[in-house]
Amino acid sequence: MPVELNSAQSLTVDSALFLPNETLAAICRDLSPSVLTAVARVSRQWRGVAEWLLYSNIFISETFSASSPLPYNTLRCCQTIRLHSHLASGLHKLHIRWKSEHGAYHEPNFNMILSNLSQAIGLATNLESLDLHLGLSSLPEHPTSTSFTFPATDACYHSLRRVSLSGIGPFTHNRLTNFLHVLPAARHLRLPDYHDPITLLPQAIPSLISFSGSPRVAAAILPGRPVQSLVLIGQDYIPDLDLSQMALTSVPLCHLDLSSMLVTPTLLRNLSRNLNTVESLKVRLALRHTLHFAGIGLLAALSHLLGAFRNLSTLDLSPTHVDHTGLSNSAEELSLCRSWQNACPSLRRVVFPSQTAWTFHEGDNAWLPVIAGESRTRMWPGFYSFNKFLGS
Template sequence: MTSPLPNEMLAAVFQTLQPDVLAQVVRVSRRFHAVAERILYTNILIGESVPRTAPIPRKTVTFCETVLTYPHLSDGVKKVAVRWLTDSGPRGPYTEHIEPVLQILNRALRTLHHIESLELALGMSGGSISSRGILSHCSFPSLRLFALSGVGRGNLPAKAHPNPTPPIEWFLSATPSIQHLRLADCYEVLELAPTDMPHLCTFRGSAPTAASVLPGRPVQLLSLVGHEFVTERDLESIARASVRIRWLDLSSMSVTPLLLRDISRHLFGVETLKVKLALRHTLHHAMSGISLLVGLTSVLGAFPALAQLDLSPTTLDSVSTSNTADERTLCASWAGGCPTLRHIIFPSGTEWRRRDDARWVPAAQ
């Protein structure tokens, strides 16, 4: 099959197609194959179940073998995201099958010199695999986003897995281009040099790890994971980022109003706050439903720059749909305590915005 269209125009068309469609396009003709395969391998997204009964991640192996067999594909790879969904329980039965896969994954990653985004969620927390075996001898001068989880202890208690997560500092130090770092299940303190990751602007991870990463770095967006208790010492360290934190995401941990007040004393420059509140244990036991949220007025007033509040991750019993009157009342109450507030998303998902005349209206209006 021939086409009168130049390759540049074909590429522009193919870039609008979904990966499953592109996989069909590469079979149409040699010319289509040559153009489409480079686009197909620009963004590699692999998600696969790896049960004990079939402990080899076949899709990952296929990708690695392909880029090793056809080296010309490596130059075009910009993003790789690998997620394994493994069975819970002991990791021993996986080890003999996973180790060879990690070796070929390492060989494949070594060829990706132009990669900009690497996300590895390997689902092997509690096992013996380490980041060094996966990333050794890799050089990623253009890497902007790096995410790693499912390696080492993860969020397992120390008594269940006494060995700490293997160090990752050596890789972070060797990759100064990183701007976005996500270590979702790392609870260790990282030993970084002051000159490491000078361009880091977003971080996702536990409070202890954040406290060791943020000081001196220009992080403006922070997403915390883990337990609802954050020490004063960690908050003090987090506040020593070289710029003020403007976006704070607490949707992956249960947050009490007391913790919010503690946070406000250190991160008083927050403009956007996304939070999953744990209200039942902290506000009046006789209150129910959306009325629980009334007690937030004084807490929100402690954030002098807060403009947007997103409570959509919060679950409230008996609140499945929005109550317009109650939500409008809360908007007015919160704005009274926090005059900078302009945009609110309730647990119901309803969005409200403050107009120039100070009236609150649903965002759809």
């Protein structure tokens, strides 16, 4: 007995039979993961296209606990990628974040999971964005030390533009160096917890425009590369030799973010001598208690330091912590803006520890506070957030 199909069912069958994979992928590209999961049930062809799209951008966040000590979602995902080469070739974004609750411990099988992850990355040579935050440094080393091993591959990642590696356990220096050597398109690199010296070939990461990491690693990576944005993390003392190496970028360094370290007047002076091309400077001053007792008028002493930054247009002091909000004195802040601009004529925007932002208006030749609600708008053009990847 013939089966009659309604129009919707006919369209589904016809599409499954006659739509090329490219056309079907274009139609389904913007569907949510839950809808793609339903699409995968239509037919074998639709399942192949839906799976390819589902595995093109992978975001996994897992928490370890005493009752669940292994990242099973990561393991299943990596095993699937290893078994199906077409999924590996279509993978563009891989972001994995692990957290451990109190009482979590390292199981012997953990190395097997890390091995699967390394092999999956080795196959995904069309990656555009890689973000690994594994939290391994906080896991007890039981029964042996555990760390992620960079894939041993001769392949080149020609599309990989953004790389962030943190909490991946003890870095294996040679493997990290070899991995950086096969990233010709990398534009953004973040290594917040790597502190050892590193030696790269001159032609490595030639397209790098932003770096986030320790001063020692920055001093090794920046020379000869077109880095415009720099985020320094960690120590409150940087040797002059490291600062002079950071100044050897192939283009002027424009954006400097020091919000992840405590900056003393001495360090700021040394920075002004070596990195005086910056246009925007974000600083967390190590003056918490001093400001508490003396008030922000003390910051007038920064004038002679700011004068060394010949292109400085934005000074952001908002990361500087203070104990109370009484420091948001408009008269004092206005006076500081004028004083700093006299020393640094290019200055056009200042954000104070009070979070109040002041902007210089050329037409009125006056400093004015940003309107309420706008003062907290983030204007910093520095390093990217790995939670929100913007195309560049």
